[in-house]
Every structure is written in structure tokens, then in C-alpha cells.
Amino acid sequence: xxxxxxxxxxxxxxxxxxxxxxxxxxxxxxxxxxxxxxxxxxxxxxxxxxxxxxxxxxxxxxxxxxxxxxxxxxxxxxxxxxxxxxxxxxxxxxxxxxxxxxxxxxxxxxxxxxxxxxxxxxxxxxxxxxxxxxxxxxxxxxxxxxxxxxxxxxxxxxxxxxxx
Numbered sequence: 733x734x735x736x737x738x739x740x741x742x743x744x745x746x747x748x749x750x751x752x753x754x755x756x757x758x759x760x761x762x763x764x765x766x767x768x769x770x771x772x773x774x775x776x777x778x779x780x781x782x783x784x785x786x787x788x789x790x791x792x793x794x795x796x797x798x799x800x801x802x803x804x805x806x807x808x809x810x811x812x813x814x815x816x817x818x819x820x821x822x823x824x825x826x827x828x829x830x831x832x833x834x835x836x837x838x839x840x841x842x843x844x845x846x847x848x849x850x851x852x853x854x855x856x857x858x859x860x861x862x863x864x865x866x867x868x869x870x871x872x873x874x875x876x877x878x879x880x881x882x883x884x885x886x887x888x889x890x891x892x893x894x895x896x
Contacts, residue, residue: 746821758814764843765840795841801832804884821865838881842875844876847872850868853868867888871886
């Protein structure tokens with residue numbers, strides 16, 4: 733499960749090691765959707781759900797719909813918290829962005845189960861010929877009824893530093 737540093741020096745060896753990581757899955761983790769957590773999330777992100785949603789005195793009621801990205805605000809960070817570190821095969825690594833696919837609403841009072849997996853690893857070359865690796869990590873979430881509520885995808889970009 734530990735998919736941490738891959739540091740092969742040969743390009744072919746690096747590709748083999750990276751390909752072997754695709755499909756690596758974290759252990760599942762279950763957590764309740766608490767009104768206090770949703771309240772703090774809304775205040776921190778200003779993700780409004782109607783009048784008063786960013787008012788520090790208004791706490792959402794059980795059964796109210798939470799902001800769409802609440803189930804997984806950052807897939808790369810969530811994957812590491814689930815025990816699935818992102819591969820960092822080259823000298824530099826940056827966050828390449830995230831996207832969310834929301835399948836059904838999450839509500840205060842739900843219980844979510846999250847699992848992270850390495851969905852794809854794609855070696856590339858930069859415009860100036862340096863090696864680069866794109867890693868897509870997915871975090872899938874299900875509610876207490878076993879219904880999928882969403883998928884969050886994060887892309888990690890690993891690359892070699894430009895030689896001066």
C-alpha cells in the first residue's frame with residue numbers, strides 16, 4: 733500500500749515501477765458527517781448553501797445538504813490521510829489540480845466511507861525535453877446505505893528541475 737518514493741534512474745525501470753503502482757488502494761475509512769464539521773467547512777470556504785450559511789452562529793440541521801466538495805475537499809491530501817501517499821518519482825512535485833464528480837447529495841447525519849486509489853500514472857516529457865510524470869489519485873466516497881456519493885480526482889505532477 734505504501735506508494736511513496738520511486739527513484740529509478742533508468743527511464744524504462746521508472747516506467748515499470750510506476751506502472752506497478754496503478755491500482756494501489758488504501759484501506760477504507762469511515763467518518764460521520766457532523767454538523768460542527770460542516771459548519772467549520774462552510775465558514776472556511778464561504779461555500780454558501782443559502783442565507784446565513786456563513787454566519788458563525790448558524791449550525792446546519794441534521795438532514796441538511798452539505799456543500800458538494802465536503803466529502804473530499806482535497807483528494808491528494810485525503811489519499812495521504814487514508815494511507816496512500818502519492819508517488820514522487822522525480823525531484824519536484826506540484827499539485828496539478830482537482831475535479832469532483834458528485835453522484836448524490838451528502839447530508840448532515842450521513843456516515844461516509846472513503847477509499848483512495850492510484851487511478852493512472854502517465855510518463856511525459858516537457859516541451860524542453862525534461863521527464864515529467866502525471867499521477868491521478870481518486871478518492872471514492874459512499875454513504876451509510878452503500879450508495880456512491882462522489883469521486884474526487886487529484887492530479888500530481890512530478891518533474892525534473894530545469895538545469896541552468
